[in-house]
């Protein structure tokens with residue numbers, strides 16, 4: 464069920480160091496029926512696993528040491544796909560499309576690797592293309608959906624006309640980035656590649672180490688994506704960091720021969736220092752642990768937001784297990800389930816619940832827009848206290 468990654472998955476260096484050890488780190492996105500027989504309520508054989516974040520100082524890449532089998536992590540029983548069209552992911556796709564449209568590249572047949580639908584292809588005005596993903600769908604005749612993993616597809620079938628690639632928040636899930644780049648390189652007519660993924664620079668800047676989870680195997684930097692791309696003859700033509708979605712890096716890469724303007728590929732970003740990362744994580748962990756003790760004084764404590772990532776908040780705030788009386792959420796369907804690794808019941812907020820006599824800990828904090836919206840709405844409903852578990856929002 465678990466494979467170990469020992470050397471750097473980007474540059475193969477053995478000079479990798481531990482940033483943090485996460486003992487019994489919970490798996491996210493696992494739900495069970497809130498009532499029913501005992502077998503239904505214990506259907507997940509793995510609900511937590513030791514994890515380690517490692518960092519390669521040679522290419523500035525962070526990665527998880529323990530890779531849980533994707534067959535388990537993304538099994539239909541385990542993976543909650545109800546919220547694929549959250550407002551956070553829509554904002555992220557729109558920002559990505561804006562970045563792509565700014566590059567003045569030749570728009571040609573475009574393959575979206577890992578997309579849920581044809582939304583991104585439509586936003587970048589491409590005339591014809593496809594989406595490759597086991598769960599892909601398309602409601603636009605111009606684009607086909609190929610329901611498979613890209614690894615199972617022969618890239619040579621795309622040879623012929625020029626091909627562009629777009630891929631949003633997919634690369635961080637792929638165990639071997641080299642498999643992905645081998646696929647790209649095998650398309651002889653490939654021209655422009657646009658990628659966006661969570662980045663280590665902004666996770667470090669905001670000290671939001673709660674964003675580490677078992678599904679995100681990689682924490683790229685501008686340096687590490689460049690090191691990877693170079694190995695396949697690609698260079699970075701443009702990039703941007705986006706704070707809007709808690710730390711995304713977007714890059715436009717291409718084979719040198721198709722680029723019209725001077726590339727920026729030799730301007731490497733400054734590398735993060737391993738000691739800074741280690742110390743920063745220690746501070747983060749210590750601050751959570753202090754705050755967790757202080758929660759015990761807040762009267763009548765409830766959580767707000769039954770988010771997919773909630774078990775990680777309970778990991779850093781263990782006192783919530785005994786203190787929180789319930790987790791409110793606007794989505795009524797969530798009241799019929801509970802987390803596989805959190806016992807607190809999920810309660811429906813129909814908008815009329817009186818929070819005046821409650822203290823509320825916000826527990827939907829992985830998407831900045833949703834996080835801010837909850838905070839604004841809660842403030843209007845005047846609970847005794849609003850508690851925000853992690854500093855920057």
Ligand SMILES: [Zn+2]
Nearest residue numbers: 471474519522
């Ligand atoms: Zn490396």
